[in-house]
Amino acid sequence: MSEALFGIHGAALEVRSQRMGVLASNIANAATPGYKARDVDFATALDAKLTQGRGTVPAMSGGADAPLVYRTPTMPSLDGNTVELNREQLAFAENALAYSATLSFVQGKANVLTRALKGE
Amino acid sequence: MPDTRPTTLFTLTERAMSAQLVRMNAATSNLANAGSVASSADQAYRPIRAVFTAELDRASGLTSVSSGQLVRSATEPTKTYDPGHPLADPDGFVFEAGVDESAEMVEIMESARQYQNMVEALQTAKQLMLDTLRSK
Numbered sequence: 670m671s672e673a674l675f676g677i678h679g680a681a682l683e684v685r686s687q688r689m690g691v692l693a694s695n696i697a698n699a700a701t702p703g704y705k706a707r708d709v710d711f712a713t714a715l716d717a718k719l720t721q722g723r724g725t726v727p728a729m730s731g732g733a734d735a736p737l738v739y740r741t742p743t744m745p746s747l748d749g750n751t752v753e754l755n756r757e758q759l760a761f762a763e764n765a766l767a768y769s770a771t772l773s774f775v776q777g778k779a780n781v782l783t784r785a786l787k788g789e
Numbered sequence: 790m791p792d793t794r795p796t797t798l799f800t801l802t803e804r805a806m807s808a809q810l811v812r813m814n815a816a817t818s819n820l821a822n823a824g825s826v827a828s829s830a831d832q833a834y835r836p837i838r839a840v841f842t843a844e845l846d847r848a849s850g851l852t853s854v855s856s857g858q859l860v861r862s863a864t865e866p867t868k869t870y871d872p873g874h875p876l877a878d879p880d881g882f883v884f885e886a887g888v889d890e891s892a893e894m895v896e897i898m899e900s901a902r903q904y905q906n907m908v909e910a911l912q913t914a915k916q917l918m919l920d921t922l923r924s925k
Binding site for chain 2: 682687689690691692693694695696697698699700701702703704737754758761762765768769772775776779
């Protein structure tokens with residue numbers, strides 16, 4: 670999405686959507702032995718997206734290249750799984766809320782532009 | 790058979806849900822066979838467990854899950870002296886399946902919780918996608 674049109678919010682929306690997938694993966698693997706929970710480092714990911722959008726670095730290929738960090742479990746489990754469901758649910762809810770917020774910023778921008786174009 | 794479709798949030802949820810169902814079925818089979826009796830330790834029923842494996846999709850960065858294998862637990866059957874039992878061995882012993890009913894119940898409940906979690910997560914994600922799609 671163009672940074673000139675939507676500012677930081679276009680990139681933020683993409684990172685939020687990516688993070689939603691990563692968190693959903695964690696929830697899906699809550700019972701997989703040896704699975705290590707991961708999360709998107711939002712600030713770094715957003716920075717990477719913005720610099721990439723400005724064309725200073727070559728574009729990243731896919732979602733898998735997002736800067737992911739491993740979670741540090743508060744209570745390690747015996748089978749090597751580091752998913753803590755309550756934490757993942759909380760992160761998912763927080764991320765969904767932030768996604769909505771960012772989406773309304775994007776929609777607001779789009780509304781402003783539409784009104785300017787129509788000359789109302 | 791490996792699934793060749795690209796991983797999206799929807800296929801991820803679908804696979805997680807079917808994996809949880811396999812796990813729930815395994816626990817239910819164990820419960821159904823609790824108390825079943827055999828005439829030797831080899832013939833006795835041994836509880837089965839679904840073991841999950843994570844499947845990373847590099848293109849999308851999503852990690853789905855599959856119930857790769859079912860393993861038989863090594864729990865030894867309970868040996869009881871019951872000479873009157875029709876299945877008793879020559880020494881008068883019967884072998885009862887080593888199923889822990891409470892553990893199986895807990896397994897089923899945990900599986901149901903995680904299934905619900907996945908449905909809940911998908912609902913939220915779907916709502917957000919719809920909001921994005923319908924924005925004017």
